[in-house]
Amino acid sequence: MEFASTHVYNYDESDEEEITEKDLDLSSHYQPLRCAQESSQYMPLGFQANLAGVAQSEVIYDNTGCRPIQNQRQEAIYDNLKAPEPPPPRVKPKPKRNKDTGEYASAYEMLRPGDPYYYIQGEGAPQQPPPLPPMRKPVKKEPSKKHRRADTNVIAVKFDMLVNPSHLHAGSPVFCSNCEAAFSAVSRITPSGDGAQIWKCEFCDKRNPVTAAMQSIPKEDDLTFTIQPGSGGGDDTAVIFMVDISGSMSVTTxxxxxxxxxxxxxxxxxxxxxxxxxxxxxxxxxxxxxxxxxxxxxRLQAMQSAIDQQLWKMEKSLGNKRVGLVAFNDNVTVIGDGSQEPVPLEGAGLTDEQSIISLGKIFPLPAPISEVRRCLSDKVFSLTEGGQTALGPALILSVAMASQKPGSKVIVCTDGLANVGLGKLDVTDDEHYDKASEFYEYVGHYARDSGTCVSVLTMEGEDCRVIELGNVADKTGGQVSVVDPMKLNEEFANILDDPILATNVSAKLVLHKGLYFRDDENVDGEHVSHATRNMGIVNKDSETTFEFGVRTKPIREVIYDNFGGMTITHKDDEVKVEPVYDSVNPKSMIEGMERLPFQLQIWFMGRNGAQNLRVITMDRPITKDRHFTEMNANVAVLGAHAAQSAAKLAVEGLYGEARINALVTQKLVERHALQQGDEGEDVYQTFVATLAPIQSELYRAHTSARRQPGARPSEDLEDDDDEAAVYTVFVGNQKSVKRGMTKKAKKRRQKITDKQANLFYKMKNATSNMFQKHKGQMKM
Known part of the structure; x- marks a missing residue:
């Protein structure tokens, strides 16, 4: 676990800030760090006072008029723009007295030829008061929306640590009967009133009886429990190349x-x-x-050459790897390792889902590549182009074949839109498109649960509906790329060289009962204090983030009487005798606590087939000082969370909400950078440059969506005016609520281009390493 700040930010009520359309538009283009005067509204009074006392020799005036603080400068440096000078004070002219009559001149007699009203009616004409200025048109107020100000209550979970498990322990941990937190190093055993011992859960305060198993658990913060040992063995997982041989693959370059x-x-x-x-x-x-x-x-020749080169490399270095081939056009042909006769799948068989899965499960696994490389290469180069694209049936068949060996990979290479059999995407009506979308959603879940990683490669310049195909790859930890056909070999190598660390991975984070997860709800629509992410397949770069908030106690009802007032907290509570004057103000549920516990539980299957559980428990101090948490912020964690959250909303068509979420995090990083001097400018530039691609694409997509027929002016900042469907899903034995997409969001999702989908899915897998200073940016 990696926290976004050194302390947990405790608050009684969430801060809000006003977001305007202008703020969103500026965020889609790179903006330099704001000057201190513009950002002082976000700073505490003490920090503003420090800025007011900065010496003149510490200020550099640039071409924009901003005055950035340069604490390390010893002398003032002025460039081609001078420091702004205040205008001279206005002095009311003193009327002159006529020496002959002794009378003072009127205001209009004081006008001279250079004055603005001298020539109102021509020189020499009797002067009259100037006309009234034209009436100003009322200025239209810019649309704005109140939004919660971002804070540093964010946690990043990195899975590269699964390579080297820490403090192995045979057996299972002991869990709390209420919140399912595991007994750990921060747990304490105390005597009860009847002479027995109890474990009072540090997360939910549940009193659990002490068992003998608790005495044998090591007192370490990081433990790996071996639930079921594995069989061991070498890397004999499978790689299934699922290749498109439709007519469009004959296009040459x-x-x-x-x-x-x-x-x-x-x-x-x-x-x-x-x-x-x-x-x-x-x-x-x-x-x-x-x-x-x-x-x-x-395109077919480029693909054949790229696959052949990868087969040669695997024969040299990974002789036990099993490699198979599935080709599809009008029909689906299961070639396997090339040592057997191909098995065709055509006609009505392309729409029978269960029959296709059964065929994939019973088809013999490919032999090791060291034995069949030459034979398989001959089969690869025997492929010819022609026909349409039965991508859906080929995909579910390939996943069923690879599921025989958990940890296997399926690499999809196509240049066309699925238009035959299951998962047809060349449909115009919403009903059939929704069915196709549900099909790829199901295939993604099936592949993830079976331990299969799916990666999707499509050709540049073609419409393959990557937004739907990429959903399968996203759920299984695979890669999504829109590539030049001449670079297929490089893309194949990137996918095959990325080793799988573990399969069937799920990460559960347990919080104190005074905290909750902002994006997770239970079946009753209430926020929960434990959340699970089903990751499926993870590699060394896999990372996910959690954002949590602080619960507040319910506002207590106050009954005022002649003696100062008494309160009732709940209907069944007795009336308290002493008066309570602040009972109507919300109070944090962690008020008065100094530290809070956090526990991460990672269930996974190792490469040797062993079932493991890794439990990491730690605590963090608490502070109510927002300025302190932002000053000690981890910008890399905040950046990964901002990118993942924005991309998650983007693939659902919620462009406005995605833009706002990215913007409020950018403002938080800006406030952090202003406190760091020159170092903060570099951090801020790295953050903005890494987040810029998705912010720019969201701006274009959101602007295009608002220009569609029927769009209302009030949709500038909001995405939807129709209600999303709500349905229940099960994570293990726990019920949780998941909201579906609205009709408007579905329409937007259907119009996402392959280029946009490629970017969104890459940013959904954003990592904190991308936001590190001097790190290379993500390759798009």
């Missing part, structure tokens, strides 16, 4: 040079390449100037 002429081609590809080369030679005969050599490579 002209590649300068002759470096690709020696690659292996199938018969049809060789004939096509020779024909194009002949045409190019004829054209060169009538072209003056130097002759340029060019090779035409189709």
């Amino acid at each position: 002209a590649v300068p040079g002759t470096s690709l002429k020696d690659q292996r081609l199938n018969d049809a590809g060789a004939a096509l390449s020779a024909y194009k080369e002949e045409l190019a030679e004829q054209e060169d005969r009538y072209t003056t100037g130097p002759k340029t050599e060019c090779t035409y490579v189709s």
Whole structure:
């Protein structure tokens, strides 16, 4: 666990700040750190006083007029813009006295030819009062919305620690009967009144009886419990290449040079390449100037070459890896490792979900690549293009095949829209599109629960509905990429070189009863103090974030009498005798506490097949000083949470809410940076530059959505005016509530382009390392 600040921020009531359309528009473009005067409204009075006392020699005036603080400067540095000077005071002119008559001149007689009202009616004409100024039009108030000011109550969970489990312990931990927190190093055993011993849970105050198992649990903050031992063995998991051989895969790309002429081609590809080369030679005969050599490579040829290179690499370094091949166009052909006759799937079989799954489960697993590499390469280069795209049936079949070996991977490579069989996406009516979307949602859950990682590669310039296909990859910890066909080999290598650390991973975070998770609710719609993330497959870069808030006690009802007032906290409570004057003010449930416990429980299956539970318990101090928590903020954790939260809302079509959430976090980082001097400027620039791609894309998507027919002006900051459906889901034995998308959000989701979906899914997997200073930005 990594916290966004050194202390937990305790508050009685959430702070709010006003967000305008102008703020959102500015956040979509890079903005330098605000000057101290503009941001002083976010600072405590003591800090503003310090700014007011900054010496003149510590100020640099730049071209924008801002006065950034430079504490390390010893002398003033002025550039081409001088310091702003206050205007001279206005002095009322003193009327002159006529020496002959002794009378004072009127105001209008004091006008001179240079005065603005001198020529109102021409020189020499009798002067009259100037006309009234034109009436000003009322200024339209800019749309705004009150939003909760972001705070540092955020936790990041990184899964790279699963590589080296800490303090192994055989057996299972002891859990609290109420909140399911595990007995740990921070737990205390105390005697009860009847002579027995109890464990009073530090999270929910439940009194649990002490068992013999508690005495044998080591007193360590980080423990790994081996629930069930594994069978061991080498890395014999499977890789299924699911390749598109539809007609659009024959599209060619002209590649300068002759470096690709020696690659292996199938018969049809060789004939096509020779024909194009002949045409190019004829054209060169009538072209003056130097002759340029060019090779035409189709998408299928580029894919075949990339797969063949990966097969050769795996044969050399991962001889036990099992590699299979599934091809699809109008039909689905299960080739496997190439040692057996291909099995076709066509006709009505492309719509029978259960039959497809059964076929995948009984199909023999591929043999080790060291035994079948040459045979499989021949099958790869025997593929030819033609037909439509039965992507849905091929996907669920490939996942069923890979599910025989938990920890296996499915790599989808396509350039077209699914239009045959299950999961057809070339539909116009909402009913059929919703069914297709539900199909890919189901495949994602099925793959995650079976320990299969799915990655999706699509071709640039094509509409493949990555927003739906990427949902499968997102649920299984896979990668989503829209690539140039000539770079397929590099993308295949990135996917295969990313080892799987564990499967069937779920992370449960337990909080004190005085805290709650902002995005998690139970079946009754109430916020809960423990939340679970089903991660499925994790690798060394996997990371997820949690955001929590502070519960407040219910406002107590006050009954005033002649003696100063008495209170009733609940209907069944007795009336208290002593008067209570502050009972109507909300109070934090952790008021008076100095530290709070946190516990992370990670259930996972290791690469050796063992079932494990890792329990990490720690506590953190509490403070009510927002300024102190922001000064000690971990910007990397805040950035990862902002990116993941914004991307999660974006894929659901909630662009306005995503923009606001990113903006309030950016303002928090800005306040933090202003307190850090020059170092803070670098941190702020890194944060803004890393978050800029999704903020810019959200701005374009939100602007386009508001320009659709029927959009109302009031939709500037809000996304939806229809209510989302609510349904119940089960996480283990626990019920929780999940809200579906509104009709408007579904419409927006359908219009998300492949480029946008690619960016959104990458940012959903954002990590805190991306926001570290001097780190490279995410490759889009």
